[in-house]
Amino acid sequence: MESVIIDKLKRDKILDLLKQGKRLDGRALDEQRPLIIETGVIPKANGSARVKLGNTEVITGVKIQPDKPFPDLGDKGILICTAEILPLADPHVEPGPPSEDVIELARVVDRGIRETEMIDLHQLVLIENKSVVGIFIDSSVIDSDGNLFDACSYASVSAVLSSTIPKYDIKDEAPVLVEGVTSKPPVKTLPVSVTMARIDDYIIVDPTKDEEACMDARITITTNSAGNICALQKGGGDGFSVDQLFKCSEMALSVGTKIRKKLEQLM
Amino acid sequence: MESVIIDKLKRDKILDLLKQGKRLDGRALDEQRPLIIETGVIPKANGSARVKLGNTEVITGVKIQPDKPFPDLGDKGILICTAEILPLADPHVEPGPPSEDVIELARVVDRGIRETEMIDLHQLVLIENKSVVGIFIDSSVIDSDGNLFDACSYASVSAVLSSTIPKYDIKDEAPVLVEGVTSKPPVKTLPVSVTMARIDDYIIVDPTKDEEACMDARITITTNSAGNICALQKGGGDGFSVDQLFKCSEMALSVGTKIRKKLEQLM
Amino acid sequence: MESVIIDKLKRDKILDLLKQGKRLDGRALDEQRPLIIETGVIPKANGSARVKLGNTEVITGVKIQPDKPFPDLGDKGILICTAEILPLADPHVEPGPPSEDVIELARVVDRGIRETEMIDLHQLVLIENKSVVGIFIDSSVIDSDGNLFDACSYASVSAVLSSTIPKYDIKDEAPVLVEGVTSKPPVKTLPVSVTMARIDDYIIVDPTKDEEACMDARITITTNSAGNICALQKGGGDGFSVDQLFKCSEMALSVGTKIRKKLEQLM
């Protein structure tokens, strides 16, 4: 009961500030929190990154290993992108099978990478229809303060950029690891996800947990290096006007450009 | 508490009518509800049927695809018959893993088809011990008003009768679909399931949900085209006398004959 | 609430007796309950045993069948050792996925057999990297009165000793059973598990369920025929002093010697 009252008070406070063009943490409406990217944090993985977006923190590891291709996709490597919120990241997360929120998070991060065609999967075939390279990108949220979508996305992209692909020879139709020889992953473009929240009539970029608690709706837009819009997911219990959706796409492009510059430094 | 009282009143009412040889919906004791069968309702499936038995409604789809045979059964195709009660069919059904009632339903429908040897599985072998045709018969109850056993059984049999088996050539030990060539499934006999309920000393055919709620015991008997008894399942929390069981087998044969005529029209 | 009081009273009673060097059932502190081993109780299994340790009773069956080796372990047969507490064994056990207690039980029994290298797994290879013999040792607790670790361990070892390994010929790279020819499993040593409980400052061997209910900590030590210590697991919500741990290892060796003599009679 109390939490309902407090949520209401918080929303009033946040809305008051928004009317003055301000946010609780002093940011402008279209301003992201500081983004810190560190790669190579898990040396045993083929690639890894630790990303802090404000107080939200994610660790992503990339594992690369031979696999069988999916049926009917024998000319492509495998790309699997997951995300989970560790129970130590948030007092409300319970261990166990993933909630629908976590499944959505993982699938939105996955689509951002898949739909931009960041990685040229055709270059990951070892023997057509039989053996391919699989890239597994697993993100773990270790501290949650809102906007897990972007934090996981940046960590996933950074981890891929930092990774090296082992070389495999083919012996008796089976891949055999060639020690000490690696290559960079075949990256074609850099996907950048930008998540925005609508509170009343205001659109804010990169919402914190407090802002998410009182937002009306949410949208995540992923753009590629060419400035195209490649993936989008609306969430939350209310909607957007068409004008707001136009505005969101523009914000996603302009904010995305800044982030992309950060990511390009990892290449 | 109330529902217990109402159930009691309902049983009293139903029993009063039975003593006069009548039922709530005006049927005779050995009379099934109207049966409507429509096939081809799911054109993307290899076979399909929509069956209404009174207010109980079931949709069955048949998928036919190459598969590996079961170990030690390399000279037979695969037959899998499932059933589920969709949560939109009944306010008391929850999404999730199947209850024991649903598992029993699926297995009784499966045995009716399997034990009568409706389909000659030996004719479904592509390469002995390696590759066979699999027939998957999946029934979904979309509206539940009692006697799901018979409704699912009729829908499953009808869907099989309406189905066409794709042709497969063998290339490099693997089946390859031959476009545009199909055959009818190798049907040897027509199983007909007849479910009866015992309420007090009365045996009634095709019970509604109200009748099931106050029945003492249930029996499902499946017969084949030759007039044999091929599968039987007693259910419910009480039993039958031997005389009642004899009577039930006779009812299953006589009612079954009428149903079989309907099914034969689909061949 | 009552059970807390009763547990407290029981602990007081047990502790009073321990101070006089006695136990509720009259045993000495380092005395196991009577151990009865019967083998061959499940003739359809490749080996089996029924063990009673006081009122704790376990049935173990061994199944031996060809299997694929684990990746990277192509020069070894497979050994899988499980344990479960049947719900009929204990009013507090529910059917369903294994609790952490049962998982620990199974893994401790498994390690006792695995770490002593009881069975020479290298002798169980049919075709290196392709086909090996798998030994599945499944224990079911049917009556539970404490110290399931030792009871399951003795039953597992006895069932292995009683078992015969079928002979397989290799045809077309696949194992084919040779009827009527069997051999004894390649047993190298006899693991003996001894479980002790600490109650206050007393170490007792082979605790009953009542004693387990008020013990401070538990330890299971498995020794081999050469008198080495090969596996150990501390359990329970408190610890041991180093001196107590030294004493426990000595008790495990001395008590283990008596048990090993019983087991040797099965060879």
Place this chain on the structure above:
Amino acid sequence: MTQLMSEDGIRCDGRRVDQLRNISIRVGVLNNADGSAYIEFGKNKILAGVFGPRDVHPKHMANQDTGILRCRYHMSPFSVTERKNPAPSRREIEISKVLKEALQPALILKDFPRTVTDVFVEVLQADGGSRCAALDAAAVALADTGIPMRDLVSACAAGKVADRIVLDVNNEEDQEGQADMPVAIMPNSGKVTLMQLDGILTSEEYKTCLQTAIGGCRQVYEIQRRALIERYFESGVQ
């Protein structure tokens, strides 16, 4: 590979770029559900049934301050080319969430504290755009229960195929086309309550695509309206 568009702008199923597939909706098709609808949308065949507002089980999941909405989008094993495992996939769980959030703004759940409204959608046969079709049926099924609603919800996808923005992407276009954008609006307020995008669009195309989809939603709305009118104000149906 299919040729997705002819030189004179006719799509692989014979439609123009701005043309919907055939849509038919029937309301009140189920006896047990409190509200129900059946939609055929191209080759999609989808059933929606709604129960509620009703008591929540288990009780600790109830919310003192508002009613809750649950949604389950499920595909029949026989609904797709390869037989589908009946257990819900991650895709189905995500779509269930997206549909719930698309319907929620149309409901006034605060008026029904401690209750749940359950929307069950079954895809009997799937074609491109099944989530939009599912939503169209679910909204009508909700209306069929009589629960007060602020607005209906109408959904339709647009996309990019052979370099052109097209309305209502079908299965082949979804598989081999360049972009798919499912959209839902509340037709009276114009609010967009569902929106997703997979594929690559320029900024301009994005805007055109969104407006194309909304145009489709408005056409769907007319069909939904007619289906409800037929059910409630005309005789002899069903």
Place this chain on the structure above:
Amino acid sequence: MTQLMSEDGIRCDGRRVDQLRNISIRVGVLNNADGSAYIEFGKNKILAGVFGPRDVHPKHMANQDTGILRCRYHMSPFSVTERKNPAPSRREIEISKVLKEALQPALILKDFPRTVTDVFVEVLQADGGSRCAALDAAAVALADTGIPMRDLVSACAAGKVADRIVLDVNNEEDQEGQADMPVAIMPNSGKVTLMQLDGILTSEEYKTCLQTAIGGCRQVYEIQRRALIERYFESGVQ
């Protein structure tokens, strides 16, 4: 393939067509269970343990108006030729239900509202007819708890093998025979509380088969009775 019957009507295990396999039952074999029994029925080796009537957990599953009965039929991994996965199969879940419904008429659960009685059956070694043997053990284990019972439940199968109706189908006959009909009766009332059939029978054979099975049930009943008498009225057993 085994020859299931010799020319002079002797079955593959040496029995006549109307002969039961060897059956032995011991009562009160478990310490923790409120009631228990162990049966050997041919090569079947089955243990049954009963707890209850006792409180239901979780509490919301309790019924205010009656006690409930739960039954779990489970096969040990080593009970069959190929090692069985210990997780319950759909077959085991169905048999659990059928056994529960076969035992229920013998109990007076209305007298124990809000309680549950749990029947746990473990098949240590399986042979043909394991569900009947399981039921025979479970009924005796229930009696061993002292819970009031209207009647015992006695089960035995009959079937069709080499064109003849035979009593008590064994494993080979079940695999390669023509029909298997497990049956259970309450021996005093004669009511049939379990009945299934897999296989093909004429109408006449159906009747003969059922009566043959009931004859077997009555023989089993005598063995159950003797086991209980041994336990409760004779000395030195266990």
Place this chain on the structure above:
Amino acid sequence: MTQLMSEDGIRCDGRRVDQLRNISIRVGVLNNADGSAYIEFGKNKILAGVFGPRDVHPKHMANQDTGILRCRYHMSPFSVTERKNPAPSRREIEISKVLKEALQPALILKDFPRTVTDVFVEVLQADGGSRCAALDAAAVALADTGIPMRDLVSACAAGKVADRIVLDVNNEEDQEGQADMPVAIMPNSGKVTLMQLDGILTSEEYKTCLQTAIGGCRQVYEIQRRALIERYFESGVQ
């Protein structure tokens, strides 16, 4: 196969037999957790976060007489050579239990009836001795919450490699060595609260190994203490 020890007693990673790997601990690294710590122990990289004492959900799991402790040891998919399935394995469940029982004696749970304290450990990168390292981090994370503790818990393994007893077994030594003995003590009372052994030791070696491990625990304790002091009594950290 790696040579695990050189002739002059130097181990494959360059350490002496009685030498720990490098260890660093940081306290208070997470914002949401009530207490947290990050440890690097050789190549192990492990995060521990603690919530509680807090209310138990579901409520029927609460204990009127005492607080309860729960522990989850989990490995990230990328923490080991072959990608690990994220679902908890039986090994992880067992280690979770062993860690819980190792921490429990250090807490005074009776003072917090009806509550739960949740310890979550995530192994980001695994090396030999991950359960000891996890425990070291978890104990410090518990202390970081401010919950009253009788003592800390400090863990370190010893083992047998190339016929010698060595301190702090690394990954290669664990895989190819002769024995691994993880041990945890409460450093003030000296009580051993975690102990396991896999491998073959003589009675003498067992004693030496245990004392070697305890010596390691005491060294770890100093590092834990320093990390806590740094966090609470020195400035500018984190």
